Amino acid sequence: MLRNMTNPLRNTATARLSALANQLVPTSQPIVASNTLSYQPATFPTNSSFSHPPQRYQQHNQQQHPSRSYSTMSQANQAAHPLTMIPGPIEFDDEVLAAMSHPAVPHTSPTFIKIFQESLQLLRKLFFSTDPNAQPFILAGSGTIGWDVVGANLIEAGDAALVLNTGYFSDSFADALEVYGAKVDNLKGPQIGSKPSLEQIEAALKAKTYKIITITHVDTSTGVLSDVEAISKLVKSVSPQTLVVVDGVCSVAVEPIKFDDWKVDFVLTGSQKGLATPSGLSVLFASAQALDVVKNRKSPSGSYFASIPRWLPIMQAYESGKGAYFATPAVQNVYALLASLRQFATSSEQLEERFAKHAATSDYVKDTLAKAGLKTVSVDRESSAHGMTAVYLPEGISNADLLPLVLKKNVALAGGIHKEIVSKYFRVGHMGISATTPSLGHIDTALNAILEALKELGYTY
Numbered sequence: 352m353l354r355n356m357t358n359p360l361r362n363t364a365t366a367r368l369s370a371l372a373n374q375l376v377p378t379s380q381p382i383v384a385s386n387t388l389s390y391q392p393a394t395f396p397t398n399s400s401f402s403h404p405p406q407r408y409q410q411h412n413q414q415q416h417p418s419r420s421y422s423t424m425s426q427a428n429q430a431a432h433p434l435t436m437i438p439g440p441i442e443f444d445d446e447v448l449a450a451m452s453h454p455a456v457p458h459t460s461p462t463f464i465k466i467f468q469e470s471l472q473l474l475r476k477l478f479f480s481t482d483p484n485a486q487p488f489i490l491a492g493s494g495t496i497g498w499d500v501v502g503a504n505l506i507e508a509g510d511a512a513l514v515l516n517t518g519y520f521s522d523s524f525a526d527a528l529e530v531y532g533a534k535v536d537n538l539k540g541p542q543i544g545s546k547p548s549l550e551q552i553e554a555a556l557k558a559k560t561y562k563i564i565t566i567t568h569v570d571t572s573t574g575v576l577s578d579v580e581a582i583s584k585l586v587k588s589v590s591p592q593t594l595v596v597v598d599g600v601c602s603v604a605v606e607p608i609k610f611d612d613w614k615v616d617f618v619l620t621g622s623q624k625g626l627a628t629p630s631g632l633s634v635l636f637a638s639a640q641a642l643d644v645v646k647n648r649k650s651p652s653g654s655y656f657a658s659i660p661r662w663l664p665i666m667q668a669y670e671s672g673k674g675a676y677f678a679t680p681a682v683q684n685v686y687a688l689l690a691s692l693r694q695f696a697t698s699s700e701q702l703e704e705r706f707a708k709h710a711a712t713s714d715y716v717k718d719t720l721a722k723a724g725l726k727t728v729s730v731d732r733e734s735s736a737h738g739m740t741a742v743y744l745p746e747g748i749s750n751a752d753l754l755p756l757v758l759k760k761n762v763a764l765a766g767g768i769h770k771e772i773v774s775k776y777f778r779v780g781h782m783g784i785s786a787t788t789p790s791l792g793h794i795d796t797a798l799n800a801i802l803e804a805l806k807e808l809g810y811t812y
C-alpha cells in the first residue's frame with residue numbers, strides 16, 4: 352500500500368509507522384476506537400448496609416503512586432463491553448491493550464530483544480529474586496503448559512509427587528503430572544474450602560520422600576489461598592531435596608511470592624489474571640536447585656516444546672541482550688506483558704502497594720457479600736484469595752437464574768467449577784485494574800449487579 356502513495360504521503364505514513372514501532376506504550380494517541388464503557392458506575396442505595404465503601408478501602412485507594420498513578424489507569428479507548436469480573440481473563444488497562452497492537456517486528460531484532468530482556472528482568476523483580484542462578488521464562492501458551500513444563504522436566508517415570516489439593520485445579524495439576532509418570536499422593540483439608548494443615552504436610556513429608564510438592568497458591572475453583580511461605584520453609588527443613596512447585600496462575604502479581612527468601616523452586620503462571628495482560632503467555636520461574644534437577648535427569652526431558660533444556664539457553668540469550676531461536680515467541684503478547692509489568696513491577700514498593708490494594712479490595716468485596724448474608728466457599732478469611740471470591744448461592748437460586756440476570760446488568764461472572772459443588776456457587780474476580788483503580792467503579796458495579804439481581808430473584812436478607 353505504501354508503494355502506491357505519492358512521496359510526501361508515503362514519507363508521512365512511513366514516519367508515523369516507525370514512530371509507532373519505536374514506541375512501546377503509546378501515551379496520548381488512542382489507537383483503538385474511542386468508546387466509553389456502556390455501563391455506569393453504580394451508586395448504592397443510601398439506606399443499604401453496603402452504601403459506602405468502608406473507610407479503609409477509600410483511604411487506601413486514594414493514595415498517589417510513585418510511577419504511574421493507578422488513578423490515571425484508563426479504559427477510555429475501549430469499545431463498550433460487559434464488565435468482565437471473572438477470575439481471569441480480567442479487565443485491561445488501555446496502555447496494555449495498545450501495546451498488543453504493536454506493528455510487526457522481527458522476533459530476533461535488537462528492538463524486540465530489548466523488550467524481551469526488560470520483561471525477563473522485571474519478572475525477577477516481580478518474584479523478589481536476586482539470585483542470578485534462578486531463571487525466568489516467557490513461553491507462548493497458557494497456564495496449563497506450565498504443568499507440562501513441570502511434568503516433562505521435574506518428573507521422571509515413577510517419581511513421587513505430593514499434591515496439596517485445594518480444588519479442581521489441584522486435581523488437574525495431579526492429572527498432568529501423572530501423564531509424565533508421577534506417582535501422585537493428594538493431601539486435602541477436612542472439607543471443601545479448606546487446605547491441608549502444616550501438621551498434615553509435615554507428617555506426609557516424614558512418611559515418604561517426594562521429588563516434588565505442589566502448592567496451588569490460589570485454587571481458582573474454591574478461592575482457597577495457601578500459605579506458600581510457611582509450606583516452603585517447612586519442606587526445606589523437613590525434606591530439603593523436595594522441590595517446592597507453586598501453581599501461581601491465580602496468585603502471581605496479586606499475592607506476594609518472595610521466591611528466594613521462601614526457598615521456592617518453581618512458579619508457573621499465565622498472563623491473563625494478576626499479570627493483567629491478554630491470555631497467551633506462560634510465565635515460569637525456576638530456582639538453581641530445580642535447574643540442577645533438570646540437568647541431572649537420567650532420561651531426556653519428556654516434551655519437545657515444553658523442554659527446559661531447549662528454552663533455558665534462549666531465555667539466557669534474550670536476557671543478556673542477544674537473540675536466539677527455538678520457537679517463535681508471542682511477540683505482541685510480550686509487548687503487552689512489558690507494558691503491564693512496567694506499571695507495577697519496577698520496585699518492591701510498587702509491588703507491596705499492589706498487594707495491599709488487592710487485599711483491601713478483597714476485604715471490601717467479602718465484607719459486602721457477608722453483610723448480604725452470603726457465604727464464601729473458602730472456610731475462613733485467612734484461607735481466602737485476594738483476587739477472587741467464590742460465593743455460595745442462596746437456597747433456591749441457581750446460576751442459571753443469577754448469572755444471565757447479572758449479565759443483563761452488563762457484568763460477566765463465572766459459575767462454579769469444583770465438581771462436588773459445581774451448581775451451588777459462583778465466582779467473582781477482582782484482580783488488576785478493577786481492584787487497584789476504584790475510580791473505574793468496577794467493584795461497586797459488580798457488587799451492585801449481584802445484589803440487585805438476587806433481590807429481583809426474591810432473595811432478602
Ligand SMILES: Cc1ncc(COP(=O)(O)O)c(C=O)c1O
Nearest residue numbers: 493494495520569571600601621
Ligand atoms: C490455578 C490455576 N491453574 C491452572 C490454570 C490453567 O490455566 P490456563 O487456563 O491459562 O491454561 C488455571 C486456569 O484458570 C488456574 O486457575
